[in-house]
Amino acid sequence: MKKLGLSTLTLGALSLGVLALGSANAATVIKIASMSPLTGSSSDLGLQIRNATELAIRDNKSAFTALGFDLQFVAYDDQADPTTGTANARRIAADNSILAMVGTLNSGVVIPSSEVLAPSHVAIVSPANTNPKVTDRGLANMNRICARDDSQGPAGADYLVSTLKAKRVYVLNDKTPYGQGLADAAEAFMKTKSATIVASEGTEEKSDFSSIIGKIKASKADAIYFGGLYGQVGPFSKQLREAGVSIPVMGGDGYDSPDLLSLAGAGAKDIYFTTVAPPLTAVPAARVLSSRYNAAYKKPLAGFGIMGYDSAKVVISGVLSAIKANGNKLPTRTQVETAIRGTKLSAGLLTGAIDFNSVGDRTSAKMYIIQVKNSAAGKLDFSTAGTVTVKSSKQ
């Protein structure tokens, strides 16, 4: 009996080997990876990044085929967990056909993952990691096309204080690196501008905001800055408005999803947020992408999808220019890394021209301030309330 077990095992191992041989390949494959949470509570946002990257790669496959390469896409799920993220990063590093990566959603994941990928020179273009630490570590492979917390936070805060004339601001955050970083930056900025911060606190609560709303009422605040994601801000605003508080709520690009409107319902009125992704209604190219995205994935395109698409575009153009610089041969990862850092793109992008400074931040970006208000059709919708151009402090 036991011998039978052993021989089964040996047989199994052998057949595995044969199976594996069958899948050996010959063509020159170039892979671009995406990494974002596809499971867990932020999977909705992570899927936007993943799907948009896939879409961009599909769109540009032919350019690679013409040069004799097979461009492939591979998605990794980091589960919003740093440990899984680094494990994935090691897999990416080990797969030599992966030249660059788009991702991630969480700064907490990208920071350790980029440390892992830095020695192997796998370039990362991030659509969503806004924490200053992401690029401030000065890694050669780390770039991002989204605005930093310390430029986005103050931009929103400035609008709140200067345009909306807020005097007493209640600051909230969602206790994620993103939300807290944003809220801290906004709070620091507002303190320099004679506005009173009546309170500043974090909450992981997803459903019952009654105690916070009670405090907001008691504080007589005239505006709220909430660093967080639409999944939390939506229900919060709904309950806030239902409790009879109509003061403006300001936040960052984490609000940028049509789901914000459905989650907040009538409470979405006078929510403001800052983002570098243009509103779908403003840019025709974004509308086209949106309908194609909807057709392919049966979901509406949101801000992170736009950012993901542009990140993938940056990666693809970087790889292409590295191929060209290398005489139409397969470039090394280091060449791709250099090419991506040297990106100068102005056309074909949804979020405006992109070039990176010495640490991988965008040198300048046009930032939209979006307001939720009644559209012509009488429905609550996003509309552009203003634009700001933010420049990075470093060159």
Place this chain on the structure above:
Amino acid sequence: MENFVTGILINGLLIGTLYAIIALGYTMVYGVLQLINFAHSEVFLTGGVVAFEIFRVLSPAPGAEPGTGMNPYLVFAVALVTAIVVCGALNIVIERLAYRPLRNAPKLVPLISAIGVSLILQDVIKLLEGFQGRFQLAVNVPGAFTRTVFTVADTNVKGIDLTLLIVAAVMLFGLNRLVNHSRVGRAIRAVAQDRVTAGLMGIDSNRMISLTFLIGGALGGVGGVLFALKFPNLDPYSGTIPGIKAFSAAVLGGIGSIPGAVLGGLVLGIIENFLGSLSGLVFIFPKLAFLGAIKAEYKDVGAFIALIVILIFKPSGLLGRNATEKV
């Protein structure tokens, strides 16, 4: 000042009532099997998902002409009945497949099985809704439930809040009748006390346990529908935290005791809301600036510390009886 405190009490009472309804499901099962039905948080969430689906299909879409579509109260009734049936059946199936074969195993075994079922259900809900392209579910609550009925001390009391209180009162009364003043209830209590002896008295203990799970699941279903209406924003993982808190409420009140679960839920809801609001006193008494350090984040910490303190001083909970251990 009065408005602020009244707000805390009212909101605490409402969330406490929700905890109480969920806690009843835990307490029923625990009373009979001495098992923490970890899967109850997902059974109750299933009720919420059922409500989401029913309101999505039967209610007029938001922004539609007022007065069109089905009567909101009728839709609510349909949701309630469907949720009771679905969750009751689900709970029976869970018991049959995952707990019954383990009834004589050491106590840890069914508990771990329950944790497993809870994880499975989370992903099954995710799978089912995921195929329709949804993760976060925004419940289409009819206006009748979100409308403010009256305002007490600057706090709006809405239709759903009144519904919640009425349903909770009916459930408490009905459950108490059922368990303490009916033949079936007597049989359930007999099984809870001593399964073997109850068997000798002609009680089919397996049927009674199934019945308990049916009742527990039905209570969970009702809780889920009310939760979905009060906090119309669900995802596959949003059952866990209310589930843990409701269980804490059941323990707080004395597990196995029906009035205890309700009392525990109310106490927990008020404690929690009070701790979450504590830093707000700064706005009323600027001298209490140190309270500003107690951020809303610590309200869960407070809830658990309250639980531990009660368990140290009164391990059987507020209304539980001290059971002598059978050796």
Place this chain on the structure above:
Amino acid sequence: MTASLLRPKKAGPDAPDRTLWLVAYTLLTGLLLFWGSGRLDPGTKFNSVVLSFVFAAFLGSLLLAYQWRANGAVKVLVGVFVLIFVVPDIGRGNGSFFDLAIQMCIFAALALGLNIVVGQAGLLDLGYVAFFAVGAYLWGIFGSGQFQGIVKSDLPFVPLGVGDWLIPLLLTLAGVAGYLWMKAIDRAHPGSLKPRGGQRAARAFSVLLIVIGVVGILVLVATLINAAITSHYNGQPAALSALASGINPNFFWLFIILAVAVAAIAGVLIGLPVLKLKGDYLAIVTLGLGEVIRVFANNLTKYTSGPQGISGVTTAPVSLLDKLAGALGFPPEQFKLFFLYFLVLLVIGVVITVNVRLSRSNIGRAWVAIREDEIAAQAMGVPLVRTKIMAFATGASFAGVMGVIFAAKQQFISPESFTFFQSISVLTMVILGGMGNIAGVILGAAVVTLLNLSILTALSETLQALPNFNSNLDPAKYNRLIFGAILVLMMLFRPEGLLPSARQKIMMHENDDTDPALDSLNDDGAIGGALGTGAPGMPDVTSPGQATSAENTPIDRTGGRQ
């Protein structure tokens, strides 16, 4: 008895010698692994799913070396071959296997720690990952620039006021008084199993005083240390700027030791108030306390950076080992993994030794005794609370050590790594492998880690390459479902785990053949059988296994395994 692979068990002395088979298996799978990762022929590379399985099969040789009867020297040789030579070498070519191996060892140590609490002492701890967090943050704070930030924010030094030290000192004294009081109560009522009424309230109050006292001591010590540190750096900008990337990294070694102590203290602190609770209550309270620790990590921003996390965590410099790695052809970026891999092997060796020694000691037997029957154990003179606290503290200390190593490996820690689901993952490992059995628990940790970090990821990589693949069907998205299914199926069909300890196996199947509706009657098979046959209205009582259950239970299952 079906094929031995699915139900591996330790071979008895009469099993055939399989030295040759073992060597052959190890070499064969090793060869496949080298081949598949493109080391023999650069053109050949296995599909990543297959490669993951081959890696698993190769590690399986360790299991076989453990299970089979074979020449002892050969077993050691296989172990050395696999762990010291092949795994690092495969890791050199493919860093992900290095990372995987380290992560496996970290989880194995965590699972071994939890095994003491759950498997041996029978206390279901659902917040175990909290102790892991304690270790990780301990080194994370001191081994990174975070420490400099904390010191900076405390400067300039303000001498301690009277209240700063007097209040914690008074609390400490209250704790001492509480301890003496508790002792006095216990002395006044010797032998009473269950204190009642006023006595019970007094005892509970004294325990509360002790907890307050312990907190007092901690605050006192922390205040004094804090004052000492701040006064040390006061007006010393040079010394302060030397802290830019943490304290001297050689302190890493000290912190590994320190983590044992700190995590154990955390274990005692958490354990003290809750260990009087019964099983299920304990589960829910530890779950809550695990969350509480995470909430603190999320909110004590000054020390932990809150959700932003701590980055740039260093490790001890080991130039000798680095040189060795360099000489062996490892690229510089893998030096750290190389070091951590061997460190983690060393630590897990120590953990296993401690585990084995403990389980054979008095305290180990006391743990088993309270797991089986608390009251009987107490009656036999096992001090209940002390024994439970020991289990909690020991389990916690393993997690603490691994926390330090985890922080060093990740270089970044944030509260996201210490969620409830992590606790459940570790629990799954213990359950899958076999509660109470050291080899089983390690196997469980290896399987779950492999599944989660390698096989599922590889599977989703492969499936996504398929055209028109619906990403909702990606198995990697449903790891909760998979973990949940493992838990339920194991409980239903093999509650003692893949590699059970003899005792667990007997215990879990004690009542197997009896009908679920009946408990005590069936232990006495004769009565149950007599009543059951044909009694009308009681369909439950008849059971096919009835007649044989009495003789079946003890003899058959213990046969050949003591």
